[in-house]
Amino acid sequence: MEKILVVDDDPTILKLIKMRLELERFEVATAPDAGKALELAKEDHFQVALLDFRLAGKDGVALMGDLQKIDPELPVIILTAYGTIQGAVEAMKKGAYGYLTKPFEYEELILQIKHCSEKRGLSEEVKRLKSLVTEQYGFDQIIGKSDAMKKVLEQVVLAAQVDSSVYISGESGTGKELIAKSLHLASARKNGPFVAINCAAIPENLFESELFGFEKGAFTGAQQSRKGFFAQAHDGTFFLDEISEMPPNMQAKLLRVLEEMAFYPLGGNKLVKVNTRMVAASNKNLEELVQAGRFREDLFYRIHVVHIELPPLRERKGDIPLLVKFFLRKCTERMKKDITGFSPSAFLKLNNYDWPGNVRELENTIESAVVMSSGPVITEELILRGKTVDGGILRPFKDAKTEFEREYLVQLIEMTEGNVAKAAKLAGKHRADLYDLLKKHDLNPHTFRKSHLEN
Numbered sequence: 001m002e003k004i005l006v007v008d009d010d011p012t013i014l015k016l017i018k019m020r021l022e023l024e025r026f027e028v029a030t031a032p033d034a035g036k037a038l039e040l041a042k043e044d045h046f047q048v049a050l051l052d053f054r055l056a057g058k059d060g061v062a063l064m065g066d067l068q069k070i071d072p073e074l075p076v077i078i079l080t081a082y083g084t085i086q087g088a089v090e091a092m093k094k095g096a097y098g099y100l101t102k103p104f105e106y107e108e109l110i111l112q113i114k115h116c117s118e119k120r121g122l123s124e125e126v127k128r129l130k131s132l133v134t135e136q137y138g139f140d141q142i143i144g145k146s147d148a149m150k151k152v153l154e155q156v157v158l159a160a161q162v163d164s165s166v167y168i169s170g171e172s173g174t175g176k177e178l179i180a181k182s183l184h185l186a187s188a189r190k191n192g193p194f195v196a197i198n199c200a201a202i203p204e205n206l207f208e209s210e211l212f213g214f215e216k217g218a219f220t221g222a223q224q225s226r227k228g229f230f231a232q233a234h235d236g237t238f239f240l241d242e243i244s245e246m247p248p249n250m251q252a253k254l255l256r257v258l259e260e261m262a263f264y265p266l267g268g269n270k271l272v273k274v275n276t277r278m279v280a281a282s283n284k285n286l287e288e289l290v291q292a293g294r295f296r297e298d299l300f301y302r303i304h305v306v307h308i309e310l311p312p313l314r315e316r317k318g319d320i321p322l323l324v325k326f327f328l329r330k331c332t333e334r335m336k337k338d339i340t341g342f343s344p345s346a347f348l349k350l351n352n353y354d355w356p357g358n359v360r361e362l363e364n365t366i367e368s369a370v371v372m373s374s375g376p377v378i379t380e381e382l383i384l385r386g387k388t389v390d391g392g393i394l395r396p397f398k399d400a401k402t403e404f405e406r407e408y409l410v411q412l413i414e415m416t417e418g419n420v421a422k423a424a425k426l427a428g429k430h431r432a433d434l435y436d437l438l439k440k441h442d443l444n445p446h447t448f449r450k451s452h453l454e455n
Contacts, residue, residue, distance in 0.1 A: 002117055003027045003044060007037045007063065008052040008079065013102075017050065020106050026113070034058040034066070041070045048116040050109075053080040053087055053099075061091045068095065073123040075116035079104070125157040125186070126150065132185040137178070144319030148311040152179065159306045160186035165258070167303050168281040170310030173360030176281040177241060179310060184237040189277055192236030195229050200245040207250045212257075214266035228265065230257065233276040243303065244282040244289055251296045258302050278303060313355040313362065320351055323359060327366040328378075339373055345380040353389045406441045413438070418448035 004026050008014050014030045021028045029044065031037035034055055041049075049067055051060035064076045078091045078099040092099065097116050100109055130143055130153070143149055159166055160183055168176045177196060184194045202210050209219075213228030230238060240246070246254065257263045262273045280303045289295035313320070324342070332339050342350070346369075355361055369382040416422040420438075423445075424431040438445060 001025065001027045002047040003029065004113065005029050005031065005037065005040060005046040005049040005067075007031045007034070007050065007055065007060070009033060009056050010052075013052075017109075020109075021113075024110055034063045037063060038066055038070070041067050041074075046071070046074060047120045048097075048113050049074055049076045050113075051076055051078055053078050053091070059087070061087065061094060061096075064091060064094070064096060073120060073127075075119055077109075077112055077116065122154055122157060126153045129153055129157055129160075129182055129186045132190075133178070133182050136185060137181065143178075143182075144316060144322055146316040146318040148316040149319060152308060152310060153182070155306075155308050156183050157186060159183060159308065162306075163187075163189075163277055164305040165278040165280070165303050166306045166308060167286075168279065168308045168310065169286070170281075170283065171312045171356075171358055172283045173358030174310040174312060175359050176283075176310060177239065179308060180237070180239040180241075180279045180281065183279060184239075184277075187237070187277070189236050193233055194237050194239065195233035196239040196241060197229050198241045200242040204247045204250075207247060208253065209266045211250070211254070212263050212265050212272075213268075215268040219267070222267070225265070230263065230274055230276065231265075231272055234274045236276060238276045238278055240278070240280045242282055243280040244284040244286060244295060248294075248296070251299050255296060255299045255302055258299075313358045317351060320362070321347075323362055324350060324366060327363050328370065331367050331370040335370060337370060337373070338376060339370060339378060340376045342378045342383075343380060346378050346383045349380055349383045349389050353384060353387070405437070406443075409437060409441055409443055413443065413445050413448045416448075418445040420445050 004021055006014060006017050006021075006028060007030075008017070009032050011032065014032065018028045018030055029040050029046070031040055034057060037049075037051075040046075049064075051063055051067075053060040055063065060078050060080075064078075067074055067076065075097040076091075076095070078096050079102060080087065080099055081102050089099070097119065098112050100112065133143060143153065156179060166180075166183060168179055170176050180196070181194060184190060197210070209226075209228065211228050211230050213226050213231055214222050216222055216225045253263075258278060261275065262271050264271060286295055286300055286304070290297045290300050324347070328339065328341070331337075350362075350365075357364075365384060368385075369378045372382050373379075412423045412427055413420075416426065420431055420434060424434045427434060429437075
C-alpha cells in the first residue's frame with residue numbers, strides 16, 4: 001500500500017484529506033507542523049508528500065527542502081490558498097511536482113498523487129537498475145547522473161517491462177552495449193543469456209552460419225554441428241551491434257526469423273524455434289540508410305519498436321567528473337600506481353574537450369595518462385597530448401574576472417549605443433559606479449554612440 005505524508009496546521013483539513021485518501025486505499029500519515037513531518041520522514045518511507053504552503057514557523061517550500069535532504073526522490077505537491085499561488089509556482093521551480101489551490105477537487109488531488117507515485121516508482125526502478133549494473137559489471141559511476149542519462153535510464157526501465165524489440169542509437173563510444181546489458185538485467189529475461197555480436201566484425205560469407213549455426217558436413221570444414229548465436233540467446237536477449245553493417249541478403253533472412261522466431265541451421269532440415277528478445281544498435285542514421293536503399297525498410301520497422309537514443313559525452317559534460325574518477329580508480333588499481341588525481345589545469349582540459357570518441361575515448365585518455373604519469377598527480381601535458389583544447393588553460397581568478405568584466409561592459413555599451421544612463425539601468429548599477437568601471441577598462445562610451453560610428 002502506498003504511503004502519503006500530509007502536512008497542514010489546520011486539523012480539520014488534515015482529517016478530511018486523510019479520510020478521502022484512505023477511501024482510495026492509500027496509507028496516510030499526518031503532521032500538524034514541520035517538526036513532526038521531519039520525524040515521520042526519518043522513520044518511514046513515503047511515496048508522496050502533500051505540504052501546505054503556509055505553516056506555522058516554516059513554510060512548505062522550506063519544509064520541502066528539508067524533506068528532500070532526507071529523501072531526494074520524494075515527490076511533493078504544494079497545497080496553497082489563492083493569495084499564495086505565486087509562492088507555489090516558485091516551489092515548482094525549486095522541485096515541487098505540482099500545486100493545488102484550496103478549495104480543490106479531490107479527483108484532481110488523487111490524479112496528481114497517482115502521477116507522483118508513478119514518477120517515484122520510476123525513480124526507484126532507475127536506482128535498482130544502477131545497482132544491478134554496478135553489481136554485474138562494476139560500472140558504479142559510468143552511467144552518470146546528468147539529466148540526459150537519467151532520461152535514458154527511465155526509458156530503459158519502461159522498455160524492460162515489455163518484450164518488444166529495442167533499437168539503441170548513438171555515436172561510437174557512447175555505451176550502447178552497456179545500455180543493452182542494463183535493459184537485459186532489468187527485464188524478466190535477466191536470468192537467461194545475454195548474447196552480443198558486432199555485425200561489422202563478421203565476414204559476409206560467415207554471417208548465416210554464425211547467426212543460425214550449422215550441421216556437421218554443411219560445408220567444407222564443418223567437422224561437427226554448432227549452435228548459432230540466435231539459438232544461444234534462447235530465453236534471453238540477443239544484441240546485434242552495428243546492425244547497419246549487416247549484408248543485404250542477411251537482412252532479409254533476419255527479418256524472416258524475427259517474424260517467425262524459427263529457422264533452419266545451415267545444412268539442416270530440422271526447424272529450430274527460439275524465444276529471445278531482439279536488441280539492435282548502430283552509430284549510423286538507419287532512416288537515411290533506408291532512404292538510400294542500403295537498409296531494408298521492413299527490417300527497420302521490425303527492430304525500431306522502442307527507440308533509445310544515447311547522448312554524446314559533449315552533451316552531458318556533468319558526467320565527466322564521475323567518469324574520470326571511475327576510470328582513474330580502475331586504471332590505478334590494475335597498474336598498481338599511487339595516483340591521487342589531476343591538476344586543476346588537467347581537469348579543465350578534460351572538461352573543455354568535445355570528446356568525439358565519447359566515453360571510450362575518455363577511458364583511453366585516462367589510461368594513457370596513468371601509464372605515462374610518474375608522480376601522484378596527473379598534469380596537463382599528459383592529457384590529450386598533441387591536441388589543442390579551447391579554454392584548456394586555467395587562468396588566475398583575478399584575470400578571468402577582469403576579462404569577463406570588460407567583455408560585459410563592451411556588450412552593454414554597444415547595446416545601449418553609448419547611453420550610460422540606459423546601460424546603468426540595464427546592469428542594475430549606479431551611473432557613477434558604471435563610469436568608474438568604464439574608466440578602469442579604458443572604455444569611452446562616446447565611441448559607441450551611433451552618430452560617432454556613422455561619421
